[in-house]
Amino acid sequence: xxxxxxxxxxxxxxxxxxxxxxxxxxxxxxxxxxxxxxxxxxxxxxxxxxxxxxxxxxxxxxxxxxxxxxxxxxxxxxxxxxxxxxxxxxxxxxxxxxxxxxxxxxxxxxxxxxxxxxxxxxxxxxxxxxxxxxxxxxxxxxxxxxxxxxxxxxxxxxxxxxxxxxxxxxxxxxxxxxxxxxxxxxxxxxxxxxxxxxxxxxxxxxxxxxxxxxxxxxxxxxxxxxxxxxxxxxxxxxxxxxxxxxxxxxxxxxxxxxxxxxxxxxxxxxxxxxxxxxxxxxxxxxxxxxxxxxxxxxxxxxxxxxxxxxxxxxxxxxxxxxxxxxxxxxxxxxxxxxxxx
Amino acid sequence: xxxxxxxxxxxxxxxxxxxxxxxxxxxxxxxxxxxxxxxxxxxxxxxxxxxxxxxxxxxxxxxxxxxxxxxxxxxxxxxxxxxxxxxxxxxxxxxxxxxxxxxxxxxxxxxxxxxxxxxxxxxxxxxxxxxxxxxxxxxxxxxxxxxxxxxxxxxxxxxxxxxxxxxxxxxxxxxxxxxxxxxxxxxxxxxxxxxxxxxxxxxxxxxxxxxxxxxxxxxxxxxxxxxxxxxxxxxxxxxxxxxxxxxxxxxxxxxxxxxxxxxxxxxxxxxxxxxxxxxxxxxxxxxxxxxxxxxxxxxxxxxxxxxxxxxxxxxxxxxxxxxxxxxxxxxxxxxxxxxxx
Numbered sequence: 120x121x122x123x124x125x126x127x128x129x130x131x132x133x134x135x136x137x138x139x140x141x142x143x144x145x146x147x148x149x150x151x152x153x154x155x156x157x158x159x160x161x162x163x164x165x166x167x168x169x170x171x172x173x174x175x176x177x178x179x180x181x182x183x184x185x186x187x188x189x190x191x192x193x194x195x196x197x198x199x200x201x202x203x204x205x206x207x208x209x210x211x212x213x214x215x216x217x218x219x220x221x222x223x224x225x226x227x228x229x230x231x232x233x234x235x236x237x238x239x240x241x242x243x244x245x246x247x248x249x250x251x252x253x254x255x256x257x258x259x260x261x262x263x264x265x266x267x268x269x270x271x272x273x274x275x276x277x278x279x280x281x282x283x284x285x286x287x288x289x290x291x292x293x294x295x296x297x298x299x300x301x302x303x304x305x306x307x308x309x310x311x312x313x314x315x316x317x318x319x320x321x322x323x324x325x326x327x328x329x330x331x332x333x334x335x336x337x338x339x340x341x342x343x344x345x346x347x348x349x350x351x352x353x354x355x356x357x358x359x360x361x362x363x364x365x366x367x368x369x370x371x372x373x374x375x376x377x378x379x380x381x382x383x384x385x386x387x388x389x390x391x392x393x394x395x396x397x398x399x400x401x402x403x404x405x406x407x408x409x410x411x412x413x414x415x416x417x418x419x420x421x422x423x424x425x426x427x428x429x430x431x432x433x434x435x436x437x438x439x440x441x442x443x444x445x446x447x448x449x450x451x452x453x454x455x456x457x458x459x460x
Numbered sequence: 461x462x463x464x465x466x467x468x469x470x471x472x473x474x475x476x477x478x479x480x481x482x483x484x485x486x487x488x489x490x491x492x493x494x495x496x497x498x499x500x501x502x503x504x505x506x507x508x509x510x511x512x513x514x515x516x517x518x519x520x521x522x523x524x525x526x527x528x529x530x531x532x533x534x535x536x537x538x539x540x541x542x543x544x545x546x547x548x549x550x551x552x553x554x555x556x557x558x559x560x561x562x563x564x565x566x567x568x569x570x571x572x573x574x575x576x577x578x579x580x581x582x583x584x585x586x587x588x589x590x591x592x593x594x595x596x597x598x599x600x601x602x603x604x605x606x607x608x609x610x611x612x613x614x615x616x617x618x619x620x621x622x623x624x625x626x627x628x629x630x631x632x633x634x635x636x637x638x639x640x641x642x643x644x645x646x647x648x649x650x651x652x653x654x655x656x657x658x659x660x661x662x663x664x665x666x667x668x669x670x671x672x673x674x675x676x677x678x679x680x681x682x683x684x685x686x687x688x689x690x691x692x693x694x695x696x697x698x699x700x701x702x703x704x705x706x707x708x709x710x711x712x713x714x715x716x717x718x719x720x721x722x723x724x725x726x727x728x729x730x731x732x733x734x735x736x737x738x739x740x741x742x743x744x745x746x747x748x749x750x751x752x753x754x755x756x757x758x759x760x761x762x763x764x765x766x767x768x769x770x771x772x773x774x775x776x777x778x779x780x781x782x783x784x785x786x787x788x789x790x791x792x793x794x795x796x797x798x799x800x801x
Binding site for chain 1: 526533535544546550552553780784793798800
């Protein structure tokens with residue numbers, strides 16, 4: 120985010136406050152917001168540009184996503200911290216994992232929903248694709264704490280998984296850590312939540328209430344869209360604390376990537392994923408909006424304006440894909456036992 | 461279980477080893493085994509004798525079953541230890557809960573599937589109905605660690621739950637601890653898993669393989685059915701260590717109820733719910749069968765016989781109800797925050 124860009128945005132949009140719905144949708148799109156496409160084909164191209172997904176891989180990926188035996192203890196799965204019933208997150212400030220250890224940098228679990236649309240994964244953006252991201256928490260000592268070799272041994276010891284990998288990847292499939300985590304990523308690519316906001320951008324003028332339209336206008340006008348743009352309304356790396364210091368910067372030691380850049384969180388389903396910020400220090404969405412105003416934009420967002428923006432956020436609550444809870448294949452005598460140490 | 465009863469059983473059945481399938485099904489029923497009824501009406505009467513279940517209550521109960529905010533930390537749900545994708549249990553020896561604390565008595569999480577058919581809940585049988593059982597782990601310090609008041613406060617602070625309780629119980633519904641846990645029990649009553657064994661008892665002679673029929677015959681002939689009887693093939697209180705001391709009795713301090721009685725685990729889905737015994741000390745099902753022979757029946761079950769019995773157990777793997785993973789209503793500003801201490 121550059122300040123010049125920001126100022127340009129603000130000029131572009133400030134005069135459009137009272138425009139019609141069509142104008143507003145056009146303005147939103149011009150300002151950098153994008154809809155999840157309505158057409159299944161267009162969406163498929165976006166989430167699976169290299170045509171890697173098959174039903175068998177996605178279904179297997181779903182099982183692995185809910186699979187606690189991918190953790191050292193055998194009781195923590197991807198879904199523990201990225202709960203698909205809770206907006207794709209866990210609702211706690213800093214993630215807690217193996218041995219009840221809080222994230223050592225006091226980092227909050229970001230939502231997995233719509234992560235396929237992010238340019239960057241992790242708060243410091245160290246991975247680009249969901250497939251790469253999946254390798255991190257599984258191995259991280261305070262999360263799932265499972266070395267690659269343990270993950271491979273567990274899955275290869277479970278006959279049901281071996282046959283499903285063969286079905287998905289062919290008879291000679293090698294069930295290694297990369298294939299296992301990649302398959303989880305394939306499932307995650309399907310976790311897309313179209314919302315009333317998308318319907319609005321896609322032409323349904325009545326998809327938003329008047330109050331939500333007003334909130335969207337304020338959102339654009341204030342310049343929030345400079346960082347919260349694209350399909351994800353976020354997901355790209357941006358400088359942090361551009362205008363002022365974040366008021367809870369002292370909680371945890373996270374400083375962003377080597378250039379101080381931080382991944383902008385998506386605003387999709389944001390009403391369902393409190394607490395906010397990389398360290399989960401703010402529980403109120405209106406307070407988070409105001410803090411962003413001062414930290415990033417160098418402006419004071421009033422309570423009234425913040426509430427209007429939050430009203431718009433309701434329209435970003437997406438329709439979640441229906442997930443049938445998977446039946447996981449049973450362990451064998453060879454399956455490495457749970458280890459709580 | 462009385463020894464005289466046991467001996468009678470053995471005489472009754474030993475001559476039937478090579479009988480026809482019809483004979484075998486009849487023998488099984490005469491010896492005390494019961495099928496899950498095929499007829500929906502008959503099943504409904506069994507699981508809901510007082511006609512308390514409604515779709516709204518069961519659906520709400522499902523949400524609560526998967527609801528981590530019922531725990532003090534906000535990250536442990538009923539499903540954490542009674543995982544519906546893992547045979548209704550957790551696959552670890554002693555349950556681990558709040559603050560990574562193992563069950564202080566080293567007790568293993570029993571499956572929730574078919575628990576509605578049990579005479580007794582908990583290893584010491586201190587509850588009779590699933591509704592009563594649900595009150596225990598939620599409050600237990602090493603499990604979900606949530607005092608009643610916290611559970612009530614959390615649920616009452618979530619508008620989505622308040623309206624669902626009103627829908628389920630009427631406008632003046634009081635959302636107290638009893639109602640919350642009762643509703644979870646209503647959902648659990650639906651967690652019934654008919655298997656090929658039921659099909660066999662219900663008249664489908666080819667539902668079992670010949671090897672499974674042979675295993676069933678050994679199972680009856682050895683007298684296992686003295687305790688593992690009824691629809692649940694278990695679930696009632698029985699004396700433990702009748703004939704000899706359990707070889708891992710030194711793991712944990714559990715001694716049964718005040719009379720030394722212990723709840724017999726169900727054998728339904730037993731192939732999916734290792735490890736075995738109240739303290740989860742035995743991982744091999746064949747070993748568990750042999751140990752039961754010496755501990756309870758005072759007989760030596762050979763490796764070959766144990767393997768035959770285990771082969772029969774495959775027929776007890778049930779068809780699980782399809783569970784659509786629930787979308788949980790979002791917290792409000794008033795929702796008590798997660799507490800990891």
